[in-house]
Amino acid sequence: MNLYSFARSFVNGILNPIYRFEVKGKEHFPKDGGVLLCTNHIHNFDPPVVGINAPRPVHFMAKAELFKVPLLGKILPNINAFPVKRGMSDREALRTGLSLLKEGKVLGLFPEGTRSKTGELGKGLAGAGFFALRTDAAIVPCAIIGPYKAFKRLKVVYGKPIDMTALRERRASAEETTEFIMEEIRKLINENK
Incomplete structure (x- = not known):
């Protein structure tokens, strides 16, 4: 068992009894090929929650500062995280993300770039669109619907892959x-509240 599988089982064993996950739409998740998984961001636990509930291993961008934290910096690369410098165009992180998608892996993104302080969906940054337009990966929307309160149900909803054909053909921004x-x-949030 690799560290990712171990961490996934370990974290699931801790978080699932507390938040009693209700997972919907796993059948929409492509079984193979590159997937760009785009999720709202309401809590620091969102990456592990998405990671343990997704049907396939997920690779996440994580802020570069986390890789400088003792011990955590050693663990992150082994659980499919790679660094991104926030607030600037990080070419290395973009190349890594493109490469993962072209290799048929799952790249998890929080398009808002940071946690929503209000729980409301914020404005997305251009990164999600960049990856969606430069690869033929399936784009899977995901909604985490809280609250993150002990023993209250937390929903993780995967939507059907988004048809990007028109946007790709007309070279949308x-x-x-x-x-x-x-x-x-x-839409996923509103339909599943």
Whole structure:
């Protein structure tokens, strides 16, 4: 068993009894090929919650500062995380993300770039659109619907892959594409509250 599988089982054993996950839409998740998994961001636990409930291993961008924390910096690369420098265009992180998608892996993104302080869906950054337009990966929207309160049900909802054909054909901007993805996440939240 690799560290990712061990961590996934370990974290699931801790979080599932507390938050009693209700997972919907796993059948929409492609069984193979590159997947860009785009999720709203309401809590620090969102990455592990998405990671333990997704049907396939997920690779996440994590802020570069976390890789400087003793011990954590050694663990993160072994649980499929790679660094991104926030607040600037990090070419290395973009290359890593593109490479993962082209290799048929799952890249998990929080398009808002940071946690929502209000729990409401914020504006997405252009990164999600960048990856969606430059690969033929399936784009899967995901909604985490809280609250994160002990012994209250926490929903994780996967939507059907978004049809990106029209946006790709007319070479839409990364910003417009991200907004299109955010609208699908918003629909999932509203339909599953």
